[in-house]
């Protein structure tokens with residue numbers, strides 16, 4: 001990195017990488033350098049602060065500079081109207097390239113940041129994981145394409161024979177210390193074994209890896225910290241030679257589904273999220289604030305991933321982990337689709353959990369063709385996004401999560417299934433559902449503050465309206481009165497300053 005701050009004449013002569021953009025006509029130049037740099041007037045007066053500019057960008061500056069000179073020369077000769085036309089065209093192109101899902105930033109990510117990340121990870125050894133780096137603790141779950149385990153990282157100077165931790169005290173999802181492994185094994189991880197021999201499992205494993213790397217660059221705070229992948233080099237249960245494994249940092253003991261199964265929900269999340277800041281608040285209001293904070297975090301994360309062109313497609317409490325600092329993170333990107341370049345998008349294929357899936361079933365209309373090659377898909381993606389608002393798919397699922405958190409009787413699998421049957425009958429109109437339901441929902445939490453929570457729920461759980469819109473996007477949901485002036489944010493801030501947490 002080179003730091004450029006108020007360059008003086010001598011600095012300009014000494015540092016081959018200083019360029020003053022504000023002027024173009026030459027009065028000073030240095031030829032002792034690989035490029036010829038020209039500056040107008042007194043270079044000591046050039047007072048732009050470039051901050052820390054990476055060398056790789058600085059190397060591009062001569063090209064940019066000469067481009068600007070060329071541009072100025074060309075436009076100088078043009079008549080005024082054409083100059084305006086050019087400016088409008090440049091403006092519209094800029095708007096198009098920066099509109100969601102961000103063709104320009106996507107190209108920077110694909111052609112610059114991803115290779116840089118790969119180079120950095122290779123240099124630091126992050127991409128050289130191997131099976132002997134980990135000891136498996138216990139199986140946490142199994143999906144269609146993978147089996148998930150908790151595990152620990154074997155410290156560098158230690159070699160272990162066993163691949164699976166021996167049973168003992170303190171076992172279980174990261175609780176207690178790593179039993180039998182004498183406390184040296186402090187770094188807990190989550191490992192997902194991609195199933196071998198299952199149709200499309202390997203493909204989904206590769207997609208999940210790709211999405212995790214992409215999000216680790218674009219929106220790292222939204223998802224579990226991805227450590228990389230490895231291929232097992234021998235068969236030693238549960239490893240099978242040639243099988244692929246994905247590894248994440250262990251983010252928390254329980255996911256939102258685990259917390260919601262507990263009768264004390266949402267109070268069981270209070271101390272994690274707010275410390276003691278809600279003490280003294282009346283019970284219903286306290287519950288409402290906890291739920292609002294969880295919902296705010298889920299929707300903020302959704303907004304960030306949607307901004308990158310990614311739709312998660314499997315939002316549900318089991319795919320939301322709560323960290324020990326009270327942060328909510330999204331996991332399981334195996335079903336996600338990047339609609340900027342068409343990654344993991346196959347027309348008419350849905351990989352859904354029917355309990356959380358919106359009525360349209362597909363993220364894009366069924367007649368959408370197979371995506372073209374990635375650069376072309378990327379160029380067309382703002383149009384596709386404007387016409388179809390694929391992000392609203394996740395917003396419906398988020399609405400179901402809100403309803404389940406706020407209405408205790410909707411938390412069991414059976415009652416959620418009944419709800420889905422009823423809401424279908426009510427044509428996905430929550431107000432109509434309220435009149436016909438036999439589930440006797442307690443709507444107290446949603447009815448607080450003049451029913452703001454209920455209003456938000458009705459705008460998330462709905463059919464798509466005119467032009468496939470209607471349902472609130474993540475950005476619009478965050479502007480809904482339910483979140484505006486929400487006391488949950490104030491309580492989070494207070495808990496940060498409180499020493500009693």
Ligand SMILES: Nc1ncnc2c1ncn2[C@@H]1O[C@H](COP(=O)(O)OP(=O)(O)OP(=O)(O)O)[C@@H](O)[C@H]1O
Pocket residue numbers: 140141142143144145146147148190224225248249250251252253254255318319321331332334
């Ligand atoms: N980084 C993590 N930190 C803590 N717990 C995690 C993490 N990743 C996953 N888990 C736990 O493991 C469970 C299963 O993970 P996940 O949902 O990714 O796999 P799955 O659904 O079983 O597999 P599939 O991808 O085949 O659907 C989660 O519900 C969560 O409780």
